[in-house]
Each structure stands twice: as C-alpha cells, then as structure tokens.
Amino acid sequence: MASAFDNESQEWTTEIKPQNRLLDINFKEIWRYRDLWQMYVKRDIITSYKQTILGPLWFFIQPAITTLMYMIVFGGIAGISTDGLPQPLFYLAGICMWNYFSECLNRTSSTFTTNADIFGKVYFPRLIVPLATVSSSLIRMAIQLLLFIVVYIFYLIKGANIHPNIYILLLPALIVIMAGLALGFGILISSLTTKYRDLTLLFGFIVQLWMYATPVIYPLSMMSAKRQWIMALNPLTSIVEAFKYGTMGVGTFSWGMLEYSFVFMIVLLAIGIVVFNKVQRSFMDTV
Amino acid sequence: MTAIKFENISKQYRLGLVSTRTLSHDLNRWWQINMRGKEDPYLQIGSVNDRATKADSEYVWALRDINFEVEQGDVVGIIGKNGAGKSTLLKILSKVTTPTTGIIKAKGRIASLLEVGTGFHPEMTGRENIYMNGAIMGMSKAEINRKFDEIVDFAGVERYIDTPVKRYSSGMTVRLGFAVAAFLEPEILVVDEVLAVGDAEFQRKAIGKMQNISQGEGRTVLFVSHNMTAVKNLCKKGLMLKDGSIEYTGHIEEVVDFYLSDETVKGIVNHTWTLENAPGLDKIRIKRAFVKYEGDYITVNTPFDLVTEFWCFEEGFSVNVSMHLFDRMGECVYNIYTINKPLQKGLHRAVFHIPANLMNDGCYYVSNMFVTNSQAYFYHEHAHAFEVVEEREASGWHGKWIGSVRPTFIQNDYNFIESI
Numbered sequence: 001m002a003s004a005f006d007n008e009s010q011e012w013t014t015e016i017k018p019q020n021r022l023l024d025i026n027f028k029e030i031w032r033y034r035d036l037w038q039m040y041v042k043r044d045i046i047t048s049y050k051q052t053i054l055g056p057l058w059f060f061i062q063p064a065i066t067t068l069m070y071m072i073v074f075g076g077i078a079g080i081s082t083d084g085l086p087q088p089l090f091y092l093a094g095i096c097m098w099n100y101f102s103e104c105l106n107r108t109s110s111t112f113t114t115n116a117d118i119f120g121k122v123y124f125p126r127l128i129v130p131l132a133t134v135s136s137s138l139i140r141m142a143i144q145l146l147l148f149i150v151v152y153i154f155y156l157i158k159g160a161n162i163h164p165n166i167y168i169l170l171l172p173a174l175i176v177i178m179a180g181l182a183l184g185f186g187i188l189i190s191s192l193t194t195k196y197r198d199l200t201l202l203f204g205f206i207v208q209l210w211m212y213a214t215p216v217i218y219p220l221s222m223m224s225a226k227r228q229w230i231m232a233l234n235p236l237t238s239i240v241e242a243f244k245y246g247t248m249g250v251g252t253f254s255w256g257m258l259e260y261s262f263v264f265m266i267v268l269l270a271i272g273i274v275v276f277n278k279v280q281r282s283f284m285d286t287v
Numbered sequence: 288m289t290a291i292k293f294e295n296i297s298k299q300y301r302l303g304l305v306s307t308r309t310l311s312h313d314l315n316r317w318w319q320i321n322m323r324g325k326e327d328p329y330l331q332i333g334s335v336n337d338r339a340t341k342a343d344s345e346y347v348w349a350l351r352d353i354n355f356e357v358e359q360g361d362v363v364g365i366i367g368k369n370g371a372g373k374s375t376l377l378k379i380l381s382k383v384t385t386p387t388t389g390i391i392k393a394k395g396r397i398a399s400l401l402e403v404g405t406g407f408h409p410e411m412t413g414r415e416n417i418y419m420n421g422a423i424m425g426m427s428k429a430e431i432n433r434k435f436d437e438i439v440d441f442a443g444v445e446r447y448i449d450t451p452v453k454r455y456s457s458g459m460t461v462r463l464g465f466a467v468a469a470f471l472e473p474e475i476l477v478v479d480e481v482l483a484v485g486d487a488e489f490q491r492k493a494i495g496k497m498q499n500i501s502q503g504e505g506r507t508v509l510f511v512s513h514n515m516t517a518v519k520n521l522c523k524k525g526l527m528l529k530d531g532s533i534e535y536t537g538h539i540e541e542v543v544d545f546y547l548s549d550e551t552v553k554g555i556v557n558h559t560w561t562l563e564n565a566p567g568l569d570k571i572r573i574k575r576a577f578v579k580y581e582g583d584y585i586t587v588n589t590p591f592d593l594v595t596e597f598w599c600f601e602e603g604f605s606v607n608v609s610m611h612l613f614d615r616m617g618e619c620v621y622n623i624y625t626i627n628k629p630l631q632k633g634l635h636r637a638v639f640h641i642p643a644n645l646m647n648d649g650c651y652y653v654s655n656m657f658v659t660n661s662q663a664y665f666y667h668e669h670a671h672a673f674e675v676v677e678e679r680e681a682s683g684w685h686g687k688w689i690g691s692v693r694p695t696f697i698q699n700d701y702n703f704i705e706s707i
Contacts, residue, residue: 012292016382016391036422043408043419050410050451118406122399122423123382284384285300 395474
C-alpha cells in the first residue's frame with residue numbers, strides 16, 4: 001500500500017501549497033526562466049532609449065555634469081582633498097562606482113510595487129526581475145566607465161601622477177560584490193515596503209545619506225585612523241577605495257576590508273533572497 | 288487519469304485596509320505560533336463570503352474547503368456569481384497567490400490566460416513583445432522561435448510586427464496576446480473570460496483553438512465565464528461555486544441548469560415601488576416594472592411580456608408609453624410605443640408581448656419613456672432587466688450567437704438554378 005501511494009505522489013509535477021518553508025528556494029526554476037531574464041535585460045535597454053532626443057548620450061551627460069558640480073562644490077568651495085589626483089578623475093571614479101550601486105538599489109527596491117500589475121496575473125520566479133535590473137544597469141555603468149577611461153587616458157598622456165597597477169584586475173570582482181550588495185539590500189527593502197509602506201521614506205533617506213558615508217567625494221586617507229575603522233564598516237568603502245587604488249595607485253587598499261565586504265554581501269544576499277522568496281508568494285494579498 | 292487535484296483548498300482574506308493594525312496582528316500571530324506553539328489565531332475566525340450580508344468578522348473565506356479532481360483532457364467550466372470565488376481559485380491555480388490551507392497537485396505545466404497581453408510593453412515592437420510575453424509565460428526562446436510564424440499568422444498582424452505595440456488597436460493587442468498564449472501548449476490551460484474581447488471572427492478562431500487544445504491534443508482546460516452558451520458548448524464538466532464553496536459539480540448541462548435555476552442569477556431584475564418612493568413626476572408615477580414569463584427562465588424559445596404599471600394622477604392626461612429595449616452594450620435594439628390616449632385617474636398597465644424566437648440569448652434592459660404631445664414627459668431609465676438564455680441542444684456552432692435578435696420569421700430558402 002505504502003509503495004503504491006509513493007508511486008502516485010511522484011507523478012505530480014506541480015504542487016501548490018500554502019506558505020512554503022523558509023528555505024524552500026527554487027534555483028532550478030530561476031535557471032529555467034533564464035530566457036526571461038535575458039528579455040527583461042533587453043527590454044530595460046530598449047525602453048530607456050525610446051523617445052528621447054539624445055538617447056544613450058544621457059549616460060555620459062549625467063556623470064559629466066555631476067563631476068563638474070563636485071569639482072565646484074566639494075573640490076572648489078569646500079576644498080576637500082582628492083589624494084593628489086586630478087579632480088575630474090577622482091570624482092568620476094567615485095561617481096561611476098556609486099552610480100551603479102545606487103541605480104541598482106533604487107530600481108530593485110521597488111520591484112514589487114512597480115511590477116504589481118504583472119505579478120498579479122502571471123507567475124514566474126519574481127527574482128528574475130531584480131536580477132535583470134542589476135544586469136541591465138551594468139551596460140549603463142560600462143558607458144560611464146568609458147567616459148572615465150577617456151578622461152583617464154587624457155591625464156595619462158598629460159603625465160599626471162597616476163599609477164595603474166595589477167589590482168585593476170579586481171574590477172570585475174568589485175562589480176560583482178557591489179551588484180550583490182545592491183541586489184540583496186534592494187530586494188530586502190522591496191519585500192518590507194510591500195506591507196509597511198512608510199518604510200519607503202525611511203529607506204530613501206538612508207540611501208541618500210549612504211553616499212556621504214562612502215568615500216566618493218573625499219578620500220578615506222583624509223580620516224583619522226579611528227574614523228577609518230568606522231568607515232570600513234560600510235561595505236562599499238573598500239570597493240570604491242580598491243577601484244581608485246587599482247586604477248590610479250592612490251587610496252587605501254586592504255584585502256581584509258575586501259573580504260569583509262564580500263562576506264557582508266553574501267550574508268545580505270542570503271537574507272534578502274529568503275525574505276523576498278517568502279514575500280513573493282503572498283504579496284498580491286497585501287499590495 | 289487525474290490531471291489536477293484540489294485538496295481542502297481555502298483562501299482567507301482580510302477585509303478593509305491591509306495596513307491598519309497589520310503590524311500588531313502580525314506580531315500577535317507570530318507570538319501565538321512560534322512562542323506558544325498554538326495554531327494561527329486568525330484562521331479560526333472568518334465568515335462565509337457573502338457580499339450581501341454585512342461581515343461580522345474582519346476575515347472572510349474567499350474559498351472554503353474546495354475538493355475537486357479534474358481528469359486529463361477534460362474541459363471544465365467554472366461558473367458562479369461575481370464574488371463566488373472563481374477568480375480566487377484561478378489565481379491560486381496560476382500561482383499568483385497562495386492558498387491559506389490545502390494543496391493543489393497537478394501534472395504538467397499550468398498556464399493561465401487570466402489576462403492576455405500581460406507584460407506587453409507599449410514601446411516595444413510586436414516581435415519583441417511576442418518574445419517577452421512568451422518568456423513570461425514560461426516559454427524558452429527556442430520554443431518561441433519555432434512557433435513564431437504560427438503565432439504571427441494566428442494573430443493576423445504580419446504587417447505590423449515591427450511596429451511598437453502602442454500603435455496597435457486594442458483588438459490587435461488582444462489577438463497578439465491570445466496568439467502567444469494559444470501556442471504555449473501547456474498541459475493545463477486556465478482561461479478566464481478572454482472571449483469577451485475581440486471581434487466575432489477572432490472569437491470563432493479562439494474558441495476553435497481552445498477546442499483543438501482540449502480535444503485534439505488531450506490537454507486539460509479550466510474555463511471561467513459568465514457566458515453560459517460558451518460554457519455549455521465548450522465544456523464537458525462543470526463546477527459551480529457559491530460563496531466560496533462548491534455548490535454543484537457534474538455534467539455541464541446539469542450544472543448550468545442548476546445555476547440558472549438559482550433565482551438570484553437569472554439576470555432578471557424586477558422592481559416594485561410604493562406610492563412614497565415611486566419614480567416619476569406629479570402626473571405619472573411608476574408602480575412596477577417587470578418581465579413576466581412562464582417556466583424556470585427565459586430561453587430563446589420562450590415568449591415573455593415586458594410590463595410597466597403606473598399611476599396616473601390627472602384625469603384625461605394624454606400619454607403614450609415608449610419601451611426602449613437595450614442590449615448589454617447599451618445599444619438600443621428597438622423602440623416600441625403604445626397608442627396615445629387620454630388616461631383615467633388610477634393605475635394603468637402597459638404590456639409589450641415579445642414573441643418566442645425573436646430575441647437572441649443575452650442580457651437586456653428596458654427603459655420606458657412617457658410621452659405627451661410629442662414631448663418626453665418622464666424618462667424612466669433602467670426600469671428593469673432580464674436575461675435570455677440559450678436553449679439549443681447539439682448545434683454545430685459553439686460560440687456566442689452574434690446579434691441582439693434571432694427572429695425565425697425570416698423565411699429562407701435556396702433553389703437550384705442551373706448547372707454549370
């Protein structure tokens with residue numbers, strides 16, 4: 001009897017149950033939907049150009065103007081040090097890195113609210129959407145890095161005091177850690193704000209402040225040793241600094257800090273995925 | 288072989304705003320379950336989902352203890368009033384939301400046509416949207432590549448395939464959406480009222496495709512609709528939901544008959560007023576507006592009377608009554624009026640005899656106009672409403688019979704003229 005029963009239960013390919021167990025995450029399913037991930041990336045890219053006059057040029061204009069602003073406000077008026085680097089290069093490096101992080105974070109943190117319409121009608125692994133966001137933002141970042149490279153080569157030829165070194169090869173790893181941090185934090189925010197909307201305001205504020213807690217507009221070396229230690233708690237600190245160090249040879253580089261960021265990213269991502277997975281199954285009733 | 292098995296499926300919803308007091312309820316629930324090892328305190332309460340009565344609890348059961356099995360290759364019609372739980376059931380089935388208790392087991396891929404064209408982006412072209420929509424439904428790129436030409440052909444949008452969808456007419460968008468879904472080829476297809484949209488030709492195509500899916504390819508279809516004709520002709524089995532529970536299951540004919548015998552769903556809305564609340568003006572007031580017929584419900588073969596009873600308060604007031612009959616889209620089917628004559632003071636009745644085999648199946652409503660000296664004196668809009676249902680055994684045509692009237696008095700004939 002028991003074996004017959006077992007045979008029958010094996011035939012079912014789909015089971016729809018109440019709230020699943022906490023760690024019941026179907027990565028195989030996500031892999032099966034990889035074509036959808038690809039389509040979402042494509043859609044993000046196509047739709048961000050459409051019906052704009054300058055199209056992808058905006059990806060250049062935005063960081064260029066921000067850099068100019070920083071040069072005037074922070075470099076000029078406030079007179080904050082740039083570690084002896086040319087100001088445009090210093091700010092542009094920080095902006096490229098920070099922009100990627102903040103864009104991923106902003107867009108993934110509204111996953112549920114902006115996609116409520118489609119999530120209410122069809123099922124697919126919801127994680128596809130923030131994953132695609134993080135991927136499509138890479139293209140934008142690549143364009144901004146292009147601007148950085150142009151300015152970089154200009155200063156290299158001019159003979160400015162910049163020394164690229166082997167750590168420049170860490171760039172892909174830095175981007176992966178940043179993407180993981182933004183994704184983890186973004187989906188966590190997205191999950192929490194579906195139910196308690198007032199958290200949106202709080203998180204918006206936190207992200208704004210976060211940039212000032214990251215060495216984007218100032219070098220870490222400017223801080224006292226004790227403050228540097230506090231700054232290092234921010235997992236983005238080591239990433240921005242490592243990027244500046246690898247490309248220009250100036251900044252604070254530490255394997256220990258990078259390891260910390262990596263572990264932070266893994267833990268945050270794990271928590272984010274678990275919470276997101278729990279919320280995705282029932283969020284239609286609360287949104 | 289069983290394709291889908293519903294076991295004790297229930298779904299509970301909270302009434303009112305979700306955000307109010309949620310945090311405290313959530314904390315209480317969490318405390319009771321995790322710290323004290325008790326059952327969820329909010330699952331114990333909850334009232335039956337009847338919209339007409341005021342809820343005595345904050346929680347309602349949109350579905351309660353649904354146990355049902357669907358055989359492979361069956362086409363099951365799910366019927367019930369608005370709010371009976373049909374959509375909730377389909378939402379659970381398509382994994383948009385989870386059941387509160389119970390389990391659904393199924394064999395094979397479940398795809399839903401809850402709303403066609405889901406995920407269409409207006410800025411993207413038809414081609415891009417086919418890929419996007421297909422991917423959302425769970426098709427791989429290779430699968431869509433293989434069926435691409437068929438999809439475009441079925442939707443009939445070859446010329447516009449590289450045009451952004453925002454330039455499409457709404458009909459084209461729907462056709463494209465349905466076409467993608469139709470070629471998805473899931474083992475289990477869930478369809479919710481898609482046939483309400485699109486022109487007659489497309490409806491025929493869509494119904495034909497659904498029949499192919501179920502008969503030719505042995506797939507299982509769950510079909511939710513208010514269109515009894517379509518349900519009867521497409522489905523073999525039926526499931527009637529009422530207030531979140533299964534009211535009747537069985538052969539589709541029986542289920543539809545049972546559904547239609549339920550007074551509240553016949554689509555008949557009659558009205559009676561008292562002198563105090565009667566609509567009208569100082570000379571004319573309406574007492575009753577109703578449809579009179581014999582039998583359980585009005586079928587296309589039933590004659591019926593459209594009746595208006597009204598008081599006249601002025602001796603010799605000269606009036607005629609116009610009866611405007613509208614279909615559910617608000618198109619006037621015809622306007623018929625009584626002769627103009629001076630009325631005695633008192634209660635009067637105007638009757639319009641509608642013969643059998645004149646009206647087509649469908650929902651209609653009546654407005655009455657009281658005209659004096661060629662001028663409208665009082666227009667009584669939406670006086671009453673009724674529904675005519677199909678009474679047709681096996682007929683070749685399975686869709687909604689188009690048109691508002693289906694008169695049989697039109698003679699038709701054909702003759703041989705000469706050989707060629």
